[in-house]
Amino acid sequence: MTTARPTMLTYVHETPSVLRAQLESDAAAPLARAFLEGTYTRVRIVACGSSKNAATIARPYMRSVLGREVDIVEPYTFCAYEREVTSDEFAFVVSQSGYSTNALAALAAIREEGERAIGVTGDVASDFAGASDLLVDYGVGVELVGYVTKGVSALANFLCLFALDVARAEGRIDDAEREREVARLSGVADALADVAAQAPGALAARYKELTSLERVFMVGAGANYGIACEGALKFGECLQIPATALELEEYLHGPNLQLSPDYAVFFNLVGARDHARGRQLVEATRLVTDHVFVLTDDPASADPDVALAPQGDSLAAPLALLPYYQTLAYQLTDDRHLWHKHPLVSAFDRAVSGKSENYVDREVL
Structure with a gap:
């Protein structure tokens, strides 16, 4: 008996349970503990693609709850133009797959600046493991489809939870307020399930x-x-x-x-x-x-x-x-049978890749 191959829709419908599991397990606690080890006045998230978009979704909530500025920068731009990490800045690099070459380069750049390289990923067995001084699993698991879905929602939820954990530890909110906010985030998971149904x-x-x-x-x-x-x-x-x-x-x-x-x-x-x-x-x-x-x-x-x-x-x-x-x-x-790209796109892929040699291709076809 064969198991049906998952599709994007499989992961869309798994997402609410993933978000609730993150909240129940406090998946962001390791990242919050790392933040609380220092004295930071701002946060910098190094991410691109869907990870950057997830951070953009979470940023308004994070700024409000943390009471600090939250910057988002692409890994290439970080390495080429903005690699200076000051002592009052909490920087971490995100890659859901853990194999993105630009994210791996950003971790190396942070190490070169003498700072701790913190990697946040969905695959703790990926190349991020060796490239990070602190590796944080944000609780999404590995998606077997190239076009990520639950990973975007899960990362945004994780970042909101990170902000809550820091705010509670700093006394910006009390236990009751944190519980109310976690309940509101659980309500967002319910609303997400409603949208998936609509x-x-x-x-x-x-x-x-x-x-x-x-x-x-x-x-x-x-x-x-x-x-x-x-x-x-x-x-x-x-x-x-x-x-x-x-x-x-x-x-x-x-x-x-x-x-x-x-x-x-x-x-x-x-x-x-x-x-x-x-x-x-x-x-x-x-x-x-x-x-x-x-x-x-x-x-x-x-x-x-x-x-x-x-x-x-x-x-x-x-x-x-x-x-x-x-x-x-x-x-x-x-x-519309559009999974195949223009024939010359394969030539592009052979010429340059955004993933390391250890990455297993998860394209739909």
Whole structure:
């Protein structure tokens, strides 16, 4: 009897249980302990791709809970331009696979600067093990599909939990407040499961439009912008179409001028602070194109594609939107038989690789 090979959808539906397990086990405790060993006034996360997007989703929550600035920088830029790590800066490098060559180079650069190389990964048996002075498992496990899904959500959840652990240890919050925040993060996992359940119907309702996407904007602010970044990445790598992530007001300052009726625009508007401006931009965009998609918890939004219960001022709640984009990316790619890339992409891959020689290729085909 053979076991069915997992797909992106397999991991989408596993994600809520992974998030809850992280909260129950306090997966971020080792990273929080490392932070508390020093005196740090800021945090720097070195990450790229989906890991960078996960950090972007978590950043507003982290800044609020930690009471410190949180910077995110790509590993290449870190090594080439920003490798100075000051004594008051807590820096760590993230790679879900643990085999990304740029992340491994960033760990080496931190060691060269005389600082502790802290690696955060989903695979503790990867090359990150030998490259890190402290290796932290963020609790996602190994995904057997090239286009990561649960790893993005799990990393964002892990980073929020890290901020909570530090805040509690420093006395910024008490035990009761930490428990309430953990419960709210568990509620985000529930909302994520709800979005995963809504996604197939949302796809079916606008299937003709979604199977005809050619040019896409994805819009959001705060954690919603991180969602836009990950949605754009998934559409680009799976559907192979240009998809651009834009901050809510940035969209209005130039990018909107290229709009035409064949554009599709996805608005991520979870959190009360973005509702009023978001409604204005949605209405204005619908004057140009009918292909407007809205994901929100705004009770005043007319016919949203994904509707969440009101999330109030939660800075972590936008995390729940990820299954929509992951489901669409997988199902549209599968339905349209787009897993194969242009033949010359294989030549590109032979010429340069972003993974170490120990990496086992997990592409869909």
